[in-house]
Amino acid sequence: xxxxxxxxxxxxxxxxxxxxxxxxxxxxxxxxxxxxxxxxxxxxxxxxxxxxxxxxxxxxxxxxxxxxxxxxxxxxxxxxxxxxxxxxxxxxxxxxxxxxxxxxxxxxxxxxxxxxxxxxxxxxxxxxxxxxxxxxxxxxxxxxxxxxxxxxxxxxxxxxxxxxxxxxxxxxxxxxxxxxxxxxxxxxxxxxxxxxxxxxxxxxxxxxxxxxxxxxxxxxxxxxxxxxxxxxxxxxxxxxxxxxxxxxxxxxxxxxxxxxxxxxxxxxxxxxxxxxxxxxxxxxxx
Numbered sequence: 001x002x003x004x005x006x007x008x009x010x011x012x013x014x015x016x017x018x019x020x021x022x023x024x025x026x027x028x029x030x031x032x033x034x035x036x037x038x039x040x041x042x043x044x045x046x047x048x049x050x051x052x053x054x055x056x057x058x059x060x061x062x063x064x065x066x067x068x069x070x071x072x073x074x075x076x077x078x079x080x081x082x083x084x085x086x087x088x089x090x091x092x093x094x095x096x097x098x099x100x101x102x103x104x105x106x107x108x109x110x111x112x113x114x115x116x117x118x119x120x121x122x123x124x125x126x127x128x129x130x131x132x133x134x135x136x137x138x139x140x141x142x143x144x145x146x147x148x149x150x151x152x153x154x155x156x157x158x159x160x161x162x163x164x165x166x167x168x169x170x171x172x173x174x175x176x177x178x179x180x181x182x183x184x185x186x187x188x189x190x191x192x193x194x195x196x197x198x199x200x201x202x203x204x205x206x207x208x209x210x211x212x213x214x215x216x217x218x219x220x221x222x223x224x225x226x227x228x229x230x231x232x233x234x235x236x237x238x239x240x241x242x243x244x245x246x247x248x249x250x251x252x253x254x255x256x257x258x259x260x261x262x263x264x265x266x267x268x269x270x271x272x273x274x275x276x277x278x279x280x281x282x283x284x285x286x
Contacts, residue, residue, distance in 0.1 A: 003032040004045040004105060007070075009060045010053025015075070015093060018232060019048070022098050022239050029098070031105040038063050046104055047072040048097075051081035071104045073097070094232070094239040095246065146279040147171045147264075148189065152182040152208065153197040153226065158249075162195060165256060170279035179203030183211065186218050192267065192278075193260065196243070198227040198234075206241040213242035222263045226251070257283050 006023075008016055016035060023033040035048070038059040044067040049056050051074045060072070074082025079089030086104065088096050149171050151162050156177075163173040171193065176182040178200055186194070194212065198205040205225055212218045222244045227234060229248075238246055244266075245259050261282065268275050272282070 003034065004101070005041065005043045006033055006035045006046045006048050006101070007038045007041040007044040007063055008035060008048045009038045009063070010050040010056030011048055011075070012050065015050070015090075018094055018236055019097055021236055022094055023101065026098050026240050026242070030102055033101060041067070043067065044070050045108070046070055046101065049074055049082070051076040073100055092245065094235045095243065098239060099244070144278050147192045147275070149173045149193040149195065150176060150182060150185055150191045151195045152176045152178070152200070152205070153195070154178060154200045155197070158197070158226070162251075165253060168281070169257065169260070169283060170281040179208045182208060186212060191221055193263065194221055194223045196223055196225055198225055198229070206237055209238070209241040209243050220267075222267050224259060224263065
């Protein structure tokens with residue numbers, strides 16, 4: 001397993017401890033990570049920088065002078081400070097830091113081991129006469145399936161309310177009242193979004209999230225946790241389980257739609273046109 005040294009610039013002790021918990025205990029990690037203070041770094045593969053800390057810019061400059069440039073993850077209160085593409089809002093740090101680190105790790109590994117380029121033209125050889133048969137380009141158009149979501153909550157009221165809210169933006173939802181029913185659904189059908197209540201009888205949302213994220217066919221499916229608790233500890237548990245974002249009950253519709261838009265854009269790699277082709281309707285929420 002490849003390993004990366006993360007040099008921290010201006011990161012508070014509290015944030016550093018929480019990130020350390022996530023990167024050391026998260027299941028199914030592709031890479032290993034070691035966090036060090038910038039002043040103590042003997043190598044620097046990735047920088048984690050608090051963009052609002054007074055000492056951070058000086059520490060970053062010293063790192064770059066010593067080791068050269070490395071990808072920088074900028075953390076700020078609203079997630080807008082620093083150079084793109086790696087910017088995280090402080091309140092979502094625990095949810096997004098591991099996913100961002102793995103994204104950077106994948107980029108760096110691809111740059112080290114470059115995949116061979118495919119041939120300029122593809123042809124299929126027949127076993128009978130070795131004649132080259134050109135593969136025709138597909139020109140027919142087909143209607144794409146609508147976006148689908150799975151709502152897992154033991155409250156019928158919550159399930160039906162969220163189903164109606166999703167239908168308004170063109171997402172068709174299926175409902176499940178617990179972990180067993182949810183696992184049966186994800187084994188039968190592919191979903192673009194899954195909403196999980198944290199507190200349910202039997203299997204709780206964290207356990208269900210880990211099971212979904214550990215399966216190869218569903219590990220990249222965005223999961224939104226629904227909870228009445230939003231302490232740093234609860235967010236850390238969600239990050240360790242692999243969820244993509246949190247929504248706190250009672251759910252505000254504007255926050256609900258904004259969270260969906262952000263998660264889907266990331267899943268579709270900012271291809272909003274494809275989302276629209278799948279029936280998604282963007283709401284102007286101000």
